[in-house]
Amino acid sequence: MKTLLPTSTAGSLPKPSWLAQPETLWSPWKLQGEELIVGKQDALRLSLQEQQQAGIDIVSDGEQTRQHFVTTFIEHLSGVDFENRQTVRIRNRYDASVPTIVGPVSRQKPVFVEDAKFSRQQTTQPIKWALPGPMTMIDTLYDDHYKSREKLAWEFAKILNQEAKELEAAGVDIIQFDEPAFNVFFDDVNDWGIACLERAIEGLKCETAVHICYGYGIKANTDWKKTLGSEWRQYEEIFPKLQQSNIDIISLECHNSRVPIELLELIRGKKVMVGAIDVATNTIETPEEVAETLRKALQFVDADKLYPCTNCGMAPLSRQVANGKLRALAAGAQIVRDELLAIGGH
Numbered sequence: 001m002k003t004l005l006p007t008s009t010a011g012s013l014p015k016p017s018w019l020a021q022p023e024t025l026w027s028p029w030k031l032q033g034e035e036l037i038v039g040k041q042d043a044l045r046l047s048l049q050e051q052q053q054a055g056i057d058i059v060s061d062g063e064q065t066r067q068h069f070v071t072t073f074i075e076h077l078s079g080v081d082f083e084n085r086q087t088v089r090i091r092n093r094y095d096a097s098v099p100t101i102v103g104p105v106s107r108q109k110p111v112f113v114e115d116a117k118f119s120r121q122q123t124t125q126p127i128k129w130a131l132p133g134p135m136t137m138i139d140t141l142y143d144d145h146y147k148s149r150e151k152l153a154w155e156f157a158k159i160l161n162q163e164a165k166e167l168e169a170a171g172v173d174i175i176q177f178d179e180p181a182f183n184v185f186f187d188d189v190n191d192w193g194i195a196c197l198e199r200a201i202e203g204l205k206c207e208t209a210v211h212i213c214y215g216y217g218i219k220a221n222t223d224w225k226k227t228l229g230s231e232w233r234q235y236e237e238i239f240p241k242l243q244q245s246n247i248d249i250i251s252l253e254c255h256n257s258r259v260p261i262e263l264l265e266l267i268r269g270k271k272v273m274v275g276a277i278d279v280a281t282n283t284i285e286t287p288e289e290v291a292e293t294l295r296k297a298l299q300f301v302d303a304d305k306l307y308p309c310t311n312c313g314m315a316p317l318s319r320q321v322a323n324g325k326l327r328a329l330a331a332g333a334q335i336v337r338d339e340l341l342a343i344g345g346h
């Protein structure tokens, strides 16, 4: 990336109200059939344009074609029965009705590759594409076949690798795996979670990222955060091993969170997508607030490895708020960019 402090988002952005009910997670589609296909493409085009106009450097599809960041991927796989549902506890936090694994899982056809090709035709900017990570996928399912979290994660890693290779061929510049589960199951992360992620990126030449956050601003997550105390040290458990991994970029929550910023020292050497936008509030950050978060991160991340970002996806926010936050992110990054260039000029 040639730009200093290239900005991006964690992934999801609000959908237009004609496509899906705004400010709702898992919002059902308002269109059907051919209209839905064209509607999703129009929304994707719009999302790219809004990111570009806000000054975002690395754009994404805004997840305009997906209902949910994990389920939409799983829906395309065989071996999963969506009629046969079981209630499980997601990330030890809240109960949800989820599909059941009833046989060997496999990817019969590409999931997002056509969307990625379409996105590539719309923009010359670098594109980041988010996929669910293997550990977060198994946490969103009931397994009645493998009976082993690790075995199932390994199978998903192989499937994700197939998809990732085709996304890369479609012109995606950064492939990101969303692993909020990494913030919960530390022992599993260190035992096999990171190894599975490395299997998912095997053979890729494009850049790779892992996004580890404290979740969307929904009630189950904000309630959970209240139980975490005054310092959120979850990252400390997994950073040492992530630092040693082949993953290029680590995407993290920082602004307004209680993550001690010095934990970033544990991943020194990695590129870091620093969350400088809080997605759990409608209050739009000022550019100066964004700049302040980035300056703090610069104590632990080299300037050429710092990627200003959002804490998490912004799908549940209004478009107006999300757009304001995108602009604040770009403006805040510009403040720090100017400061760095001024120092460099001396």
Ligand SMILES: [Zn+2]
Binding pocket: 010, 180, 211, 212, 213, 214, 215, 216, 311, 312, 313
């Ligand atoms: Zn997130």
